Amino acid sequence: MDNPLLLSAPRIILSYEPIITTDKILVVDGIVKAYGAKAEDKATSLGAEKIVFDKVLAPGFIDTHMHIDTLAMMLRMIDLSDIKSLKELADKIMDADNRIGEWIVGRGFDHNLFIDDKVLDRRKLDSIIPDKPLLLIHKSGHMGFLNTAGLEALEQLSVVLPRDQVDPDTGIVVEDALWRIYSWIKQQVRPDEFADMIAEAQNHILQHGVTGVAVAGCDDQCMESLLRAEKTGRLKLRVYVYIYPENDEWIEKYLYWRNVARGCVRVLGIKLLADGALGTRTAYLSMPYDDDPDNRGKLLLSANDITEYLEEAVKIDAQVAVHAIGDAALDEVLKAYYNYKEYNHLLRIEHASLVRDDQLEIIERIKPLISVQPRFIASDKWILERIGGRVKWAYRFRSLMNRTTISFSTDCPVEPIDPREGIYYAVTRDPGSPYDKYSPNEKITLSEALHLYTRTASILLRDNRLGALTPGSYADIIGFDKDPLSISINGIRNLVISTISINGELINDKEQ
Ligand SMILES: [Zn+2]
Structure with missing residues (x-):
């Protein structure tokens, strides 16, 4: 058996429908066993470790439809969404140490809005990154740019692309070809x-x-x-x-x-x-x-x-x-x-x-x-x-x-x-x-x-x-700086949230 834990906080939300709140819960083996006075009694007899929080505790959020592998790819790309010039683009790419396998991939920019140079092509990308394959995906998701090393990498591995969607001269790829290159880069990751x-x-x-x-x-x-x-x-x-x-x-x-x-x-x-x-x-x-x-x-x-x-x-x-x-x-x-x-x-x-x-x-x-x-x-x-x-x-x-x-x-x-x-x-x-x-x-x-x-x-x-902290639930707990049930809807967007534990196991800051 894990160390039993008695967690206390100014307010602990056990459930939202119906709203049930308390100020103490007892966690044994990753499961919430009791709350309120009962939790305290049992904690004493079990010799539970006591931890006091100054936050409002609540059950963790559950996202029932997402794509963790695509998110993982996205987090490894260079975010270029706030870039306003070719110079800035070059600086940001050169400074970044993000890699996906051998590749450097950037996303989210719109070169038509650049203030210095609105023309982007393979040669300009070569002057930024000459020796590693580079792919930049336009904000629309319908267009991308490759440097020479990128084009060569695809050629060497004989990635088959629709011919009318790739221009080897400019390094511009569109639509399906772009997404085939993206999934190919993804599949190459060890x-x-x-x-x-x-x-x-x-x-x-x-x-x-x-x-x-x-x-x-x-x-x-x-x-x-x-x-x-x-x-x-x-x-x-x-x-x-x-x-x-x-x-x-x-x-x-x-x-x-x-x-x-x-x-x-x-x-x-x-x-x-x-x-x-x-x-x-x-x-x-x-x-x-x-x-x-x-x-x-x-x-x-x-x-x-x-x-x-x-x-x-x-x-x-x-x-x-x-x-x-x-x-x-x-x-x-x-x-x-x-x-x-x-x-x-x-x-x-x-x-x-x-x-x-x-x-x-x-x-x-x-x-x-x-x-x-x-x-x-x-x-x-x-x-x-x-x-x-x-x-x-x-x-x-x-x-x-x-x-x-x-x-x-x-x-x-x-x-x-x-x-x-x-x-x-x-x-x-x-x-x-x-x-x-x-x-x-x-x-x-x-x-x-x-x-x-x-x-x-x-x-x-x-x-x-x-999805709850009532007895029998997983001790998957998050903390709010304010009580979400007593703030305005606009206040929701400014709530400070952190994950406290999963399965009763405390999550350290490094993991957050
Ligand atoms: Zn989906």
């Missing part, structure tokens, strides 16, 4: 280095008070590096994994990973995509886009395709998590799920960004588990031009939570991992925005938002000890 990167990503996540995540799509490299980080004691974060089924033999692969997963890593199901995204007009809609009248987006999986996966998944008790952003993609998912509604604990929907009224009724009957991303409200500023009055179907948190179990997430690194952001947008719907104007009734309260960022994850992730 397992040990990737495990280090995963540990760095974990530290970034813990800094924001997130103590558990679901990885919504994991390939072999992602699984291997997670398990390597776990085995070498570098991983503390709770990680729930959804595997990408890469081919027809996915069941065998899935069962293998589920079997070998250890410690804080748990494999729960598979991740599928039924459509694309609103930003790229690839989300599948029942009516065309307002700003692209011949286009309804693209369906990637039909109800029949999803059913084929479901048939197998229920036999092995695996969850199916389907990405559906457009309302017509959601139709397909619901059609498939309807016949499996007695397995609703295995049925996940990712995003459900657009939900019609008739679909709400079906959702109420099936009760699938839905992971939504409230911070999309801040990013999808173009929503009104893109889908017009259908904006009233977007991000219906109140309607969904009244009918089934939903939980919050970020899709990080699509959105920042910071839970304060999602909470702010779920509660306010961005004052003055179309979301605020067209569907103010979808706003939720602050305590509801905190609940959807903690406790409901226990249902999505099938782990009853998760």
Whole structure:
């Protein structure tokens, strides 16, 4: 048995719905055993170590849909988003010691706004970095720039790229070619280095008070590096994994990973995509886009395709998590799920960004588990031009939570991992925005938002000890400088958050 701990603080929030608070909890073997006077009595008889905090303690946040491997890549890239000139760009790249394998990768700049020189090409990049492969990804994500060493590295390893998307003279690559280069660079990273990167990503996540995540799509490299980080004691974060089924033999692969997963890593199901995204007009809609009248987006999986996966998944008790952003993609998912509604604990929907009224009724009957991303409200500023009055179907948190179990997430690194952001947008719907104007009734309260960022994850992730500090829960504890239940919604964005412990094990500052 671990050393029992008696933690005391001015206020300890055990649960947000209902609100239960105390000033002492007893932790034994990583689990909260008792609170209040009872905790104190038991602590004395067990000879527990006493630790006093001056913060408000609360259950850690759980992000039920993010991409830890992509975040790990992103954190190793040079952030060029505040760069205003070619000179600054050159200085920042030369000063940085970030590497991904052999490569130096930068992202987030817009050279069209540079004040000194708006033309970027291979020769200029050579004068910055002559001897190592360099890739710079434009802010739009649709264009990238390679230096000569970068072009040569790709040639040597015979990476096949669409010819019309690469200009060997300027080093400019676009669209698909750019993303093939990116994934190739990622796949080249050795397992040990990737495990280090995963540990760095974990530290970034813990800094924001997130103590558990679901990885919504994991390939072999992602699984291997997670398990390597776990085995070498570098991983503390709770990680729930959804595997990408890469081919027809996915069941065998899935069962293998589920079997070998250890410690804080748990494999729960598979991740599928039924459509694309609103930003790229690839989300599948029942009516065309307002700003692209011949286009309804693209369906990637039909109800029949999803059913084929479901048939197998229920036999092995695996969850199916389907990405559906457009309302017509959601139709397909619901059609498939309807016949499996007695397995609703295995049925996940990712995003459900657009939900019609008739679909709400079906959702109420099936009760699938839905992971939504409230911070999309801040990013999808173009929503009104893109889908017009259908904006009233977007991000219906109140309607969904009244009918089934939903939980919050970020899709990080699509959105920042910071839970304060999602909470702010779920509660306010961005004052003055179309979301605020067209569907103010979808706003939720602050305590509801905190609940959807903690406790409901226990249902999505099938782990009853998760998301609370009531007796029987994991001692996954975070600290706030102020009580989140007694500040204004604007104050939420300035809360200072830190991770205190996972499984009762104190997290040191270095890990944060
Ligand atoms: Zn995602």
